[in-house]
Amino acid sequence: MSLRQRKYREELNQFVVEGQHLVDEAIKLGIVKGIYTNLESYANLPYSFLVSEEVMKKITEVIEPQGVIAICQKPALKPLSDRILMLDHLQDPGNFGTLLRSALAFGFETILYQDSVDPFNSKVLRSTQGAIFRLNLIETNLLLFIEDHPEYTIYGTALKNAVSLTTIPRSDSKIAIILGNEGSGVNELILQKTVANIFIDIEAVESLNVAVAGSIIMHHLRRLEP
Amino acid sequence: MSLRQRKYREELNQFVVEGQHLVDEAIKLGIVKGIYTNLESYANLPYSFLVSEEVMKKITEVIEPQGVIAICQKPALKPLSDRILMLDHLQDPGNFGTLLRSALAFGFETILYQDSVDPFNSKVLRSTQGAIFRLNLIETNLLLFIEDHPEYTIYGTALKNAVSLTTIPRSDSKIAIILGNEGSGVNELILQKTVANIFIDIEAVESLNVAVAGSIIMHHLRRLEP
Structure with missing residues (x-):
């Protein structure tokens, strides 16, 4: 919940993504620190927490939650591109x-x-x-x-x-x-x-x-x- | 209120615009049929109705109403452009x-x-x-x-x-x-x-x-x- 606020995202260098498409992308890139889900398919990952639908409704920011929310590490800075x-x-x-x-x-x-x-x-x-x-x-x-x-x-x-x-x-x-x-x-x-x-x-x-x-x-x- | 629904907009060939910038544009083009407002500056137009803030809150679609809503005639069809x-x-x-x-x-x-x-x-x-x-x-x-x-x-x-x-x-x-x-x-x-x-x-x-x-x-x- 605190990561919904910019100051905590900046302090912790972390952010939150919701929904299967974005979470899958984040998993592929190895930046996921933790997952909160009520979907079986995500529940077995080592950093996953299975939560109830009520908890999901409390932590989601969208009207129709897609059942999976991930805490991600901000990507490391790279050299300047051309x-x-x-x-x-x-x-x-x-x-x-x-x-x-x-x-x-x-x-x-x-x-x-x-x-x-x-x-x-x-x-x-x-x-x-x-x-x-x-x-x-x-x-x-x-x-x-x-x-x-x-x-x-x-x-x-x-x-x-x-x-x-x-x-x-x-x-x-x-x-x-x-x-x-x-x-x-x-x-x-x-x-x-x-x-x-x-x-x-x-x-x-x-x-x-x-x-x-x-x-x-x-x-x-x-x-x-x- | 009925013009918030597509079917009435199509039946009546009319639509609603809110806010000073859009309403002013519509007035300039001569397509305004009626105005509902709680602002003095619009209240004297011949097709204006002065309404209370409560009525404005009921008919607005935005969170912070700008005080003026116009019913407009859809523009007439023109020849096809190049x-x-x-x-x-x-x-x-x-x-x-x-x-x-x-x-x-x-x-x-x-x-x-x-x-x-x-x-x-x-x-x-x-x-x-x-x-x-x-x-x-x-x-x-x-x-x-x-x-x-x-x-x-x-x-x-x-x-x-x-x-x-x-x-x-x-x-x-x-x-x-x-x-x-x-x-x-x-x-x-x-x-x-x-x-x-x-x-x-x-x-x-x-x-x-x-x-x-x-x-x-x-x-x-x-x-x-x-």
């Missing part, structure tokens, strides 16, 4: 999760985030469809990261004073892109430190959903030779 | 709404849908951010539409027996793309009737979120000269 997605003040769990799924699909295996929703919250976890287990997630100060890593070509995203995505060349150099808050975008101080800030050519609407915009840019800037 | 988005069995309101926002952004102004969530349901409406008012939404049989409209180059989307998006040329011809159900994709019978079926090059994950995939394809196939 493609990095940076998230500044991202607040919507669905957007964060969808972006993680796209990031893995397009080779952006390192995610840096600041002042954002916790990616290990249950709503983000569900939206990632398991992608989160295979990503390198680092909470950090984005401005300091940019200053410390001149080897990356860093692109911001903005609606004003920006260049069209179509003018940005695909390349094999180290690339990072920055997406911002759903309402206010990327912090101005960060936008001043980038090589360029990108917009996507659109008609008739003010902006795209941030997960859509980020995915279109990551698709464009994916590695030439995966 | 870009069409077709949705087969799309079930998630957030995905539908996000796709409508992207569709308008990339010039896919006509949306054909079959066996899908109702785009005039409140969750879809919120995700569209108002884009829905300016789109041409038609519920129809997709298979019959394809047979009746050989003037459109129609692309399906599929994970198997499909060609990479990067091989599909941008052009000014009439183009339609088809997206399918979140779990099962586009109906096989429909996929057999297309010019080609498209996939997006991805690594490490099985698939992308359908709103992300659709947006990437619409971005690629947007008009050459908007």
Whole structure:
């Protein structure tokens, strides 16, 4: 129950996943510390606790529990990948999760985030469809990261004073892109430190959903030779 | 209250929007039939009813009502646009709404849908951010539409027996793309009737979120000269 709160997830370096699909993925990756279940198929694992339906109803976060909940160790940090997605003040769990799924699909295996929703919250976890287990997630100060890593070509995203995505060349150099808050975008101080800030050519609407915009840019800037 | 149900929305050709941003958009477009509000700023409109906070709490669908709810006439059908988005069995309101926002952004102004969530349901409406008012939404049989409209180059989307998006040329011809159900994709019978079926090059994950995939394809196939 305490792992439902961000502060305990951060203190213990653990998080909770629910449902067979996510739990199976976590088992495969060897990050499961304990399982609470009322399903026979999971009850015989060495770290499993068989619990009653009443207990399951108390510890679940979903309306129709799928009978299995796992406590997982957060994956160990890995070296920085050649493609990095940076998230500044991202607040919507669905957007964060969808972006993680796209990031893995397009080779952006390192995610840096600041002042954002916790990616290990249950709503983000569900939206990632398991992608989160295979990503390198680092909470950090984005401005300091940019200053410390001149080897990356860093692109911001903005609606004003920006260049069209179509003018940005695909390349094999180290690339990072920055997406911002759903309402206010990327912090101005960060936008001043980038090589360029990108917009996507659109008609008739003010902006795209941030997960859509980020995915279109990551698709464009994916590695030439995966 | 009855307009919260799809069958009455279809019978009466009306729907409900909540919150100042969406209501203001609807007023601008002249589709509002009546307003229920407890805000002074809306109370003086000729079709407004001032209601108490208790009534507002009863008729709202959100946890924190913004004080204004409008009954709207569905927009009149328009001629088919040169870009069409077709949705087969799309079930998630957030995905539908996000796709409508992207569709308008990339010039896919006509949306054909079959066996899908109702785009005039409140969750879809919120995700569209108002884009829905300016789109041409038609519920129809997709298979019959394809047979009746050989003037459109129609692309399906599929994970198997499909060609990479990067091989599909941008052009000014009439183009339609088809997206399918979140779990099962586009109906096989429909996929057999297309010019080609498209996939997006991805690594490490099985698939992308359908709103992300659709947006990437619409971005690629947007008009050459908007």
